[in-house]
Amino acid sequence: MINKLSQKNLLSKKHTQDYRQYLALNRNVAGFNLKKKELIYTLVSDKSKGAYVWDIDNNKYIDLTMGFGSILFGHNYGPIRKELELQLTKSWSVGPISPLAGKLAVEISKVTNTERVAFFNSGTEAVMVALRIAKAVTNKKYFVFFKGAYHGTFDTLLTLKKDLKTNIAKASIPGITQSILNESFLFEYGSEEAISFIQENKEKIAAVLVEPVQSRNPSFQPKSFLQKLRNVTLENEIALIFDEVITGFRIQMGGCQEYFNIEADIVTYGKVIGGGLPIGIVAGKSKYLDALDGGAWQYGDDSIPQIKSTFVAGTFCHHPLAMAASLKTLEILNLSNGELLQELNNTTTAFCERMNAFFYKTV
Amino acid sequence: MINKLSQKNLLSKKHTQDYRQYLALNRNVAGFNLKKKELIYTLVSDKSKGAYVWDIDNNKYIDLTMGFGSILFGHNYGPIRKELELQLTKSWSVGPISPLAGKLAVEISKVTNTERVAFFNSGTEAVMVALRIAKAVTNKKYFVFFKGAYHGTFDTLLTLKKDLKTNIAKASIPGITQSILNESFLFEYGSEEAISFIQENKEKIAAVLVEPVQSRNPSFQPKSFLQKLRNVTLENEIALIFDEVITGFRIQMGGCQEYFNIEADIVTYGKVIGGGLPIGIVAGKSKYLDALDGGAWQYGDDSIPQIKSTFVAGTFCHHPLAMAASLKTLEILNLSNGELLQELNNTTTAFCERMNAFFYKTV
Numbered sequence: 001m002i003n004k005l006s007q008k009n010l011l012s013k014k015h016t017q018d019y020r021q022y023l024a025l026n027r028n029v030a031g032f033n034l035k036k037k038e039l040i041y042t043l044v045s046d047k048s049k050g051a052y053v054w055d056i057d058n059n060k061y062i063d064l065t066m067g068f069g070s071i072l073f074g075h076n077y078g079p080i081r082k083e084l085e086l087q088l089t090k091s092w093s094v095g096p097i098s099p100l101a102g103k104l105a106v107e108i109s110k111v112t113n114t115e116r117v118a119f120f121n122s123g124t125e126a127v128m129v130a131l132r133i134a135k136a137v138t139n140k141k142y143f144v145f146f147k148g149a150y151h152g153t154f155d156t157l158l159t160l161k162k163d164l165k166t167n168i169a170k171a172s173i174p175g176i177t178q179s180i181l182n183e184s185f186l187f188e189y190g191s192e193e194a195i196s197f198i199q200e201n202k203e204k205i206a207a208v209l210v211e212p213v214q215s216r217n218p219s220f221q222p223k224s225f226l227q228k229l230r231n232v233t234l235e236n237e238i239a240l241i242f243d244e245v246i247t248g249f250r251i252q253m254g255g256c257q258e259y260f261n262i263e264a265d266i267v268t269y270g271k272v273i274g275g276g277l278p279i280g281i282v283a284g285k286s287k288y289l290d291a292l293d294g295g296a297w298q299y300g301d302d303s304i305p306q307i308k309s310t311f312v313a314g315t316f317c318h319h320p321l322a323m324a325a326s327l328k329t330l331e332i333l334n335l336s337n338g339e340l341l342q343e344l345n346n347t348t349t350a351f352c353e354r355m356n357a358f359f360y361k362t363v
Numbered sequence: 364m365i366n367k368l369s370q371k372n373l374l375s376k377k378h379t380q381d382y383r384q385y386l387a388l389n390r391n392v393a394g395f396n397l398k399k400k401e402l403i404y405t406l407v408s409d410k411s412k413g414a415y416v417w418d419i420d421n422n423k424y425i426d427l428t429m430g431f432g433s434i435l436f437g438h439n440y441g442p443i444r445k446e447l448e449l450q451l452t453k454s455w456s457v458g459p460i461s462p463l464a465g466k467l468a469v470e471i472s473k474v475t476n477t478e479r480v481a482f483f484n485s486g487t488e489a490v491m492v493a494l495r496i497a498k499a500v501t502n503k504k505y506f507v508f509f510k511g512a513y514h515g516t517f518d519t520l521l522t523l524k525k526d527l528k529t530n531i532a533k534a535s536i537p538g539i540t541q542s543i544l545n546e547s548f549l550f551e552y553g554s555e556e557a558i559s560f561i562q563e564n565k566e567k568i569a570a571v572l573v574e575p576v577q578s579r580n581p582s583f584q585p586k587s588f589l590q591k592l593r594n595v596t597l598e599n600e601i602a603l604i605f606d607e608v609i610t611g612f613r614i615q616m617g618g619c620q621e622y623f624n625i626e627a628d629i630v631t632y633g634k635v636i637g638g639g640l641p642i643g644i645v646a647g648k649s650k651y652l653d654a655l656d657g658g659a660w661q662y663g664d665d666s667i668p669q670i671k672s673t674f675v676a677g678t679f680c681h682h683p684l685a686m687a688a689s690l691k692t693l694e695i696l697n698l699s700n701g702e703l704l705q706e707l708n709n710t711t712t713a714f715c716e717r718m719n720a721f722f723y724k725t726v
Contacts, residue, residue: 021659022465022479026676032657034667048456048458055459067457071456085448088439090409090411093439094430095431097406101388102385105386106382121488122488136537139537153676155519174671175494175496175499176673179504182542276457289387293389297383310538310539315433315633316640320409
């Protein structure tokens, strides 16, 4: 079986082997074990369309994850490609700000019911900034996060272990040191223990970071727990951060905030909203987002920025190509008024049911 | 004077004001003070070509920094735009790996005299990963960095202050906490004190991170200090990291490693090499890069990854558009065999001399 499969991917396998010396790529060893090693390679592809990708051996695949969740309308979707081609005739470099950034901020603010929006390059950067502004505004240091969540690769979040007495996240990955984890507190998702801990340590906790529906465990949707988190954070000047890099613009137009009818203080987005281009977004209440630029002031009077800004930066933030792809994505989603997402959810549910029935029969 | 200038930018200024409520953008308050406040806005632009950008008031500017250093050949450079248009007909989404990634890794490895190469989304991500693999491989925790350097926005690097007794970087920016800085040690660039500290704490220091020519102080080029850093790190199993996000593929084809004839262990790149698209690169010795994927192994025998990997990830890493723009950039640079960079350096020097002469006369 392993042999048969790997025979279909001779060129991808050879490519993985030939370039391994030069290209350091962790996907090339994902899930490595000795028994499966002849199947441990990445599919190499330079052709894709709609639901399909073709690898360099010319096998055709259905991409069930749609570009790790980053291309909702399918690969090489015409309307977005055209938008990129058009933007290439105007400006596709950074420096002055693109007029598309402001427009996109307004549109995202409307759809997600957030007050302000800021653009970065990846979900990882967005989560890093979300924690930074939460700490800046509350002037506190700790944050709470949950097992099973995926929040990207910022160091303070990279472990699956914790100290059972203190609940402090515990170093377990090479290169991630304990000092960087010492303000991160890790709990079981949905546990009462988390709520009590937050209550007891409210003076020190700046933020609770949560992936409301965990991509690793999508059937667990603890609405009442999320409501408790919202209450305890609201009462204690703690920022509730929804990491919606995966669920945003996907579970519903307004993401998990709408799905659970719970308003977060800060929300991170990425993937779908980029329309295939790299993007990371931090949105939320002015109270927190103002930490990026000092908040409201006007020309022609004596108003000034109201709060001291923290530091953020990034050469490629608000890249015109990402802004153009993102605006078009939102335009298409808005046109369907959320029905497209509902249809997709229905199709996916039906597909999962058929797959499950098939596997139950087969096993 | 302020009035006259701001009259030229009515639309940019209005745009900044109109969108401030929605778009949180720190560039809109950069250098804020009450006297200059009528001039504190960003230029808004959706048109650029070569050395020029046009703002929405239709003023034409020469972009001296060329897209924050990210577009060496100028705005909307035809050959790279064509490459992007071509790639848009093939594949421009992530998921399977693009065959361009391996090719680009080989080419970068050749030009920069590094053994292995890995791709991320921004300079910030690249620096974060560089520190992570240094700590993973040396199994040590501290690192040394220098005042005046700019290394992006990873939390462990975000301060300009230090404790004068311990040399530990000291929290000074809202939202950046002391615990995250406690393994960061800050010194004056070029100081003997730094060398002694490294020598004395060699058992604990994983890495020395240096921007060899600081973009904030480009005339200071301390070759003999860098040589000393190379010696003391080599003797003590400490990773020497060159942050060449700004100098890479710019000061010379081989960057500061070639310019100073000093081989670093890990080098970060970005900006120029992306050809205008978002990119961050970590390159360097296999000894360190192997921490990303376990290093060399082959199919058809009993070889396995040799070292335990740390964790890195990113939906948009190796984006086909970034890979295509980057390959084309390198192809053009290779064709000129480095002469283009030499010419550009000469032109820039001549320009600076004329500007300095003018200002000396005027003041």
